[in-house]
Structure formats: structure tokens, C-alpha cells
Amino acid sequence: MSSPVLPITNPQPTTTTTAAGSQPPLPPHAFRAFLNNITESARNGFAQRRPFTELIDRSAFSKPESISEATTRIRKNYTYFRINYLTIISVILAFSLLSNPFSLLLLVGLLCSWLFLYLFRASDQPLVISGRTFSNRETLGILIVLSVFVVFLTNVGSVIISALLVGVGIVCAHGAFRAPEDLFLDDVQENASTGFLSSFLGGAASNVVASAAPIVAAARG
Numbered sequence: 001m002s003s004p005v006l007p008i009t010n011p012q013p014t015t016t017t018t019a020a021g022s023q024p025p026l027p028p029h030a031f032r033a034f035l036n037n038i039t040e041s042a043r044n045g046f047a048q049r050r051p052f053t054e055l056i057d058r059s060a061f062s063k064p065e066s067i068s069e070a071t072t073r074i075r076k077n078y079t080y081f082r083i084n085y086l087t088i089i090s091v092i093l094a095f096s097l098l099s100n101p102f103s104l105l106l107l108v109g110l111l112c113s114w115l116f117l118y119l120f121r122a123s124d125q126p127l128v129i130s131g132r133t134f135s136n137r138e139t140l141g142i143l144i145v146l147s148v149f150v151v152f153l154t155n156v157g158s159v160i161i162s163a164l165l166v167g168v169g170i171v172c173a174h175g176a177f178r179a180p181e182d183l184f185l186d187d188v189q190e191n192a193s194t195g196f197l198s199s200f201l202g203g204a205a206s207n208v209v210a211s212a213a214p215i216v217a218a219a220r221g
Contacts, residue, residue, distance in 0.1 A: 049083040074175035089167035096163035103156045110150045
């Protein structure tokens with residue numbers, strides 16, 4: 001009598017599903033490199049500032065004879081002292097935020113949320129909160145709603161706007177009463193027709209965007 005034949009089950013090989021073309025996580029030094037690029041851009045811009053003794057030269061102040069003269073003075077002084085003016089506005093904004101620690105905490109938290117939850121999060125690492133997975137589009141929508149809430153429904157927006165208004169008011173008052181006749185405007189005359197925001201922020205913003213583009217592309221690609 002032949003012995004019974006036992007059934008043999010061939011084990012199926014275990015396969016691990018991986019996303020095609022998934023990228024490795026963002027290198028830990030990427031955020032540090034981003035901050036270094038921003039710091040270097042700020043240092044280079046600050047090196048182009050005019051001497052503050054020239055900014056506050058009392059002998060150069062006089063009352064403008066008309067509104068058109070005041071406007072011309074402001075435009076020329078913007079062109080010449082734009083780094084100094086940006087420094088003054090930044091100091092006023094920083095002082096306003098430091099004097100309102102709750103607003104500063106909210107703003108820092110919002111900035112960190114954008115950096116670590118969207119900009120520097122690798123594309124193959126979805127956001128998971130309480131077992132719920134959020135897509136990139138959902139994450140972006142949540143961050144936009146959170147930004148609107150923090151800026152417009154708390155005192156963060158009022159603190160920032162008030163500080164900017166005070167800073168711009170000081171800059172405009174100085175530009176209107178500071179006679180630019182003794183300034184050497186030949187090297188910056190081509191920028192005299194640029195607007196306020198573009199002359200202030202154009203160079204710094206372009207440098208920051210250029211430095212952030214490769215890192216963000218590596219994280220979001």
C-alpha cells in the first residue's frame with residue numbers, strides 16, 4: 001500500500017511595492033544650506049549699505065518747497081539709501097514682533113509649517129496626521145487656510161502692517177527732508193525709475209528664490 005501523498009504548498013515570494021521613481025528623503029543638510037544661502041545674500045546686501053553718518057547728516061536736511069520736490073527727493077534717496085531704509089524697516093518690524101511674543105510665536109510656527117510640511121518634505125513621504133494621509137494638494141490647501149487664519153484672524157497681521165506703516169512713514173519723512181544734492185547718484189542712476197518694492201526687495205528676493213530653487217526641486221520632484 002503506497003503512502004499518502006502530502007500536499008505541498010509553494011510559498012509565494014514576498015514582494016515589496018515601491019513607488020516608481022521615488023526619490024530619497026531630503027538630505028539633512030539641505031535646510032542648513034538654504035539658511036546659509038539666505039544669510040550670505042543678506043550679508044552681501046548689507047555690505048552695500050551707505051554710511052549711517054551720511055544718512056543722518058543734519059546739514060543736509062531742509063524743507064522741500066513743493067510736493068513734486070519732495071517726491072523727487074524721496075525717489076533719489078530711495079535709490080541711494082535703499083539698503084539703509086530696508087534695514088530700518090526690518091529693525092522696526094523685528095522690534096514690533098519681539099514686543100508681541102504671541103504674534104512672533106504664531107508667525108514662527110506658520111513659517112516652520114510651510115518649510116517642513118510642504119517645501120522641504122520629500123515627495124515620497126506623505127503627510128500623515130492621526131492615521132489620515134494627506135496628499136500634496138490637501139497639504140497645500142491646509143497651509144493656505146492656516147496662513148489666512150494666522151494673518152487675518154489674529155493680531156499677527158495688525159502687528160506686521162502697523163510696523164510696516166511706521167517704517168515706511170519714517171523712510172518717506174527722511175527721504176522728503178533729506179536733500180540729495182550731495183549724494184553720488186551716477187552709479188545708481190539707472191535704478192532711479194524702479195518702484196519702491198522692486199528696488200527694495202527685487203535683489204534680495206531673486207537671490208533667495210535662486211538659492212531655494214534647487215533644494216525645493218529636490219524635495220518636491
